[in-house]
Amino acid sequence: MDIKLICTSCGEVYKEETNTFRCTKCDEPLELELVSNAKIKAGNMLEQSVLERYSEFYPFLNNKVDISLGEGFTPLLESRFLSKELGIKGVYFKNESQNPTWSFKDRGTITGVIRAMNLGFKGIGTVSTGNMAASVAAYGSKAKIDTIILVKEEIADEKLKPIAIYGSKLVKVIGDYGKLYLESIRLGYDNGFYFINSDSPFRVEGYKTIAYEIFEQLDYKTPDYVLVPTSAGGDIRGIEKGFRELKACGLTDKVPRFIATQATGCAPIATAFKNGKEEIERFNNPRTIAHAIENPYPPSGNQVLRMLKNNGGMAVDVDDDEILNAQKLMAEEGIFGQPASATSLAALIKLKEENYFSDEDIVVNIVTASGLKFTSALDQHALNTITIDIASLADIIKK
Numbered sequence: 105m106d107i108k109l110i111c112t113s114c115g116e117v118y119k120e121e122t123n124t125f126r127c128t129k130c131d132e133p134l135e136l137e138l139v140s141n142a143k144i145k146a147g148n149m150l151e152q153s154v155l156e157r158y159s160e161f162y163p164f165l166n167n168k169v170d171i172s173l174g175e176g177f178t179p180l181l182e183s184r185f186l187s188k189e190l191g192i193k194g195v196y197f198k199n200e201s202q203n204p205t206w207s208f209k210d211r212g213t214i215t216g217v218i219r220a221m222n223l224g225f226k227g228i229g230t231v232s233t234g235n236m237a238a239s240v241a242a243y244g245s246k247a248k249i250d251t252i253i254l255v256k257e258e259i260a261d262e263k264l265k266p267i268a269i270y271g272s273k274l275v276k277v278i279g280d281y282g283k284l285y286l287e288s289i290r291l292g293y294d295n296g297f298y299f300i301n302s303d304s305p306f307r308v309e310g311y312k313t314i315a316y317e318i319f320e321q322l323d324y325k326t327p328d329y330v331l332v333p334t335s336a337g338g339d340i341r342g343i344e345k346g347f348r349e350l351k352a353c354g355l356t357d358k359v360p361r362f363i364a365t366q367a368t369g370c371a372p373i374a375t376a377f378k379n380g381k382e383e384i385e386r387f388n389n390p391r392t393i394a395h396a397i398e399n400p401y402p403p404s405g406n407q408v409l410r411m412l413k414n415n416g417g418m419a420v421d422v423d424d425d426e427i428l429n430a431q432k433l434m435a436e437e438g439i440f441g442q443p444a445s446a447t448s449l450a451a452l453i454k455l456k457e458e459n460y461f462s463d464e465d466i467v468v469n470i471v472t473a474s475g476l477k478f479t480s481a482l483d484q485h486a487l488n489t490i491t492i493d494i495a496s497l498a499d500i501i502k503k
């Protein structure tokens with residue numbers, strides 16, 4: 105399985121991975137060569153895994169490894185209510201909370217784990233505060249491969265226990281998280297452990313399936329905009345690459361514009377974009393309810409800026425009030441996403457008020473993960489219940 109990894113910044117070509125997954129010349133992220141001669145397999149989706157259906161877009165993975173937990177094939181839900189409220193032709197939610205570990209991470213975890221197994225690594229690992237940790241732990245268990253999960257020392261029990269249940273080696277690490285991201289990949293690679301961190305090339309590849317599914321679900325049409333809650337930058341990079349591949353393969357003639365959505369309390373990419381900068385700066389004192397995207401120095405930040413520039417998209421930040429409002433609005437449409445996931449709808453509302461969209465646009469919000477992952481955020485909502493005596497039941501129902 106030959107691979108060609110290309111530096112996203114200087115274009116240097118690599119025939120194999122570096123032990124940092126980054127360019128040795130400019131230290132920017134590497135990505136797999138664009139696939140330009142694939143098609144979507146026909147057949148019954150109920151009998152296929154996502155990687156079987158889109159296998160032609162993964163020529164570098166040996167798919168004989170079957171460790172699927174049923175990732176992908178998540179619903180694309182149209183909200184006619186919000187479409188009417190906002191005056192936008194089509195408002196859709198790609199509900200990634202319906203993945204095996206309730207977040208989009210599973211799509212990238214499976215491709216990363218298969219890669220590790222193809223290469224004969226004895227173990228896998230990741231560095232995460234939540235969604236990715238649970239995902240890697242689950243697939244590590246399914247694959248019966250040694251799995252190390254590194255988490256922040258101050259992680260809350262609410263997040264720790266749902267990771268611990270899978271039985272991986274779970275280690276709380278004291279120290280700088282950004283440094284841990286780099287060190288874990290390098291030390292892991294040199295010692296037989298393949299760390300599938302946020303923007304590692306084979307993880308990013310997994311997120312392409314979100315694009316293929318949206319394309320199929322819109323009856324083989326491309327939306328005008330895709331809004332993606334953005335932290336490290338792996339998810340938005342993968343989805344955008346997926347659409348570029350559909351175009352390169354002649355399946356569609358356009359790529360949607362991408363909008364990276366961040367929380368105002370931690371917005372290194374949106375800030376750099378606003379200021380017309382080509383590189384991100386570390387965001388000081390991050391503080392937001394959208395913990396899942398609270399990364400002060402995203403490893404793919406510069407590449408997201410380059411991608412948005414080429415794509416004609418943008419980055420925007422929304423504050424915690426706007427996020428909570430969007431989380432509630434989404435729930436009223438039957439979709440319960442975590443606060444980070446609500447940044448896409450919050451950004452859609454904000455940009456619509458600024459007349460960024462036209463009435464004829466089709467927009468897709470990526471709902472990255474389930475609200476059940478972070479129930480303490482619910483304390484921030486004014487949620488009402490009433491208590492009655494059973495004798496008053498008839499009165500309440502009649503009212």
Ligand SMILES: [Zn+2]
Pocket residue numbers: 111112113114115116127128129130131132
């Ligand atoms: Zn480079």
